[in-house]
Amino acid sequence: MDAPAPLFDTALARRRLARAGRAGYADFLIDRLAEDLDERLGAVLREFSTVLDVATPAPAAARILAARYPEARLLRLAPLPESGGGVIVGDPELLPVAPGSLDLAVSLLSFHAVNDLPGTLIQLRRALRPDGLFVGCLLGGATLTELRQSFGQAESEIEGGISPRVAPFAAVREVGALLQRAGFALPVADTDTITVRYADPFGLMRDLRAMGLTNVLTDRRRTPLRRATLLRAAEIYAERFSDPDGRVRATFEILWLSGWVPHESQQKPLRPGSARSRLADALGTVELTPTNDGGTP
Numbered sequence: 001m002d003a004p005a006p007l008f009d010t011a012l013a014r015r016r017l018a019r020a021g022r023a024g025y026a027d028f029l030i031d032r033l034a035e036d037l038d039e040r041l042g043a044v045l046r047e048f049s050t051v052l053d054v055a056t057p058a059p060a061a062a063r064i065l066a067a068r069y070p071e072a073r074l075l076r077l078a079p080l081p082e083s084g085g086g087v088i089v090g091d092p093e094l095l096p097v098a099p100g101s102l103d104l105a106v107s108l109l110s111f112h113a114v115n116d117l118p119g120t121l122i123q124l125r126r127a128l129r130p131d132g133l134f135v136g137c138l139l140g141g142a143t144l145t146e147l148r149q150s151f152g153q154a155e156s157e158i159e160g161g162i163s164p165r166v167a168p169f170a171a172v173r174e175v176g177a178l179l180q181r182a183g184f185a186l187p188v189a190d191t192d193t194i195t196v197r198y199a200d201p202f203g204l205m206r207d208l209r210a211m212g213l214t215n216v217l218t219d220r221r222r223t224p225l226r227r228a229t230l231l232r233a234a235e236i237y238a239e240r241f242s243d244p245d246g247r248v249r250a251t252f253e254i255l256w257l258s259g260w261v262p263h264e265s266q267q268k269p270l271r272p273g274s275a276r277s278r279l280a281d282a283l284g285t286v287e288l289t290p291t292n293d294g295g296t297p
Contacts, residue, residue, distance in 0.1 A: 006115040009216050010091065013113055017057055017212035018080055026210035027058055029252060032194065033108045033137055034060035040135055040256070041068055041106075048072055048103035054124065054136070055079050055092040055110035057212060065106065072103075079110070093120050097127040104128075107136035112169055113216065121182035131263035134184065140191055140253035141169045146241040147204065147233075147250065154233035163221040175257050184259025194252045201237040204250045 020026070041064075048069055053062045053076040062076045075086045077095070090096050092107070093114050105124050114120050124134055155162050176189035198204045208214055242248045 005218050007218060008113050008115055009218050009220075010113075010115070013212070013216040014079055016209075016214055016216060020210050020212040021080065023210060025058055025212075026207045027060065028207075029194070029196075029211065030056065030058050030060045030108060033254065034064045036192070036254075036256075037061060037106060037108060037135065037137075038064045038068060040258070044133065048133070050102050051075070051104040051106070052077060052097065052102050052127070054095070054105055054107035055090075056106075056108040057110065059084075061106055061108050065104075069104075093123075095120070095123040095127055099126045100129045102128045103132050105132070105134045105136075107134075107138075109138065111136060112138035117170070117175075118178050118181060121178055121184070125183045125259075125261055128261045130261050131265060132261045133258065134260075135256075135258045137254050137256045138175070139169045140255040141171045142193065142251055142253035143169050145251055146237060146248070147201070150201070150233045150237040150240070151229075153236050154229050158226065158229050158232055169253070170255065172255050175255050179257055179259040182259075183262070185262040187257070187259040189255060189257045192254045192256065194254060196250045196252065197243065197247045198250060199247060201234040201248055204248070 049071075050073045051065050051069055053059075053065060053074075055077050056062070057079060059076065059078075059082065062074065065072070066074055073086075075088065075097075076082070076084075077090050077092060077097075078087050079089070081087075081089050088096060092110060093116055105128060111117055111120060121134075128134065152162050172189050172191045176187055179187035179189065196204070196207075198207075237248055
């Protein structure tokens with residue numbers, strides 16, 4: 001039986017990112033997320049000796065790590081060649097790191113475009129030492145919902161069908177479950193929504209191109225986009241998603257996830273039935289006991 005085709009064309013994704021870098025990478029989103037990463041790491045009251053930035057599209061996360069942990073050995077798995085020490089060009093799905101060699105791994109805006117996210121998280125967990133930490137973020141399901149809806153309606157009207165243009169991003173519950181499946185302890189997943197406003201939809205499209213976030217789905221349509229479809233999509237976008245001042249909104253849903261490699265020092269859930277006080281007493285209410293027929297007395 002043949003293996004299914006990968007969801008993403010990773011070679012094309014690297015070419016698109018390289019093109020974005022040559023033209024001037026639009027770093028406003030990755031810089032904002034690097035600041036958020038710094039704030040989250042500031043709440044972790046411990047030092048890390050070996051840290052890895054896993055395929056963040058630009059070196060913003062590496063700069064944060066270097067400033068926060070100046071004594072640590074800093075490594076960066078980069079999607080493209082870069083200057084500087086500690087940089088390895090590679091694929092997060094083929095992590096070139098020895099098992100148990102890291103204390104901390106971070107990744108910003110790269111895992112939404114891997115073909116095997118569960119396998120990537122498992123590799124990360126193996127690369128971290130016991131009590132090692134992973135913190136990362138990826139694009140969530142509400143990302144670019146305005147663009148998706150506008151192109152869907154435009155293609156239905158003009159071409160009589162819809163082609164895949166925006167990746168099927170994950171939901172927060174799904175990534176939380178994947179952390180547990182990968183063997184992380186104390187998993188946490190939460191979501192943040194960033195709204196960016198533009199003078200017109202074409203400004204958003206230019207920024208997506210400048211971030212290397214254009215369509216790299218393997219099952220993408222290979223024929224050029226019709227001009228009529230593009231103009232109709234922009235018209236629908238402006239009609240449905242503009243503010244009173246005429247500027248249009250673009251949503252980026254950010255899924256943050258973190259987890260620790262299990263260690264004996266970590267907190268563990270209590271054994272069922274081991275509580276020494278009743279919840280009813282703490283709440284100042286009466287405890288109701290179920291009857292044999294499933295009701296309450």
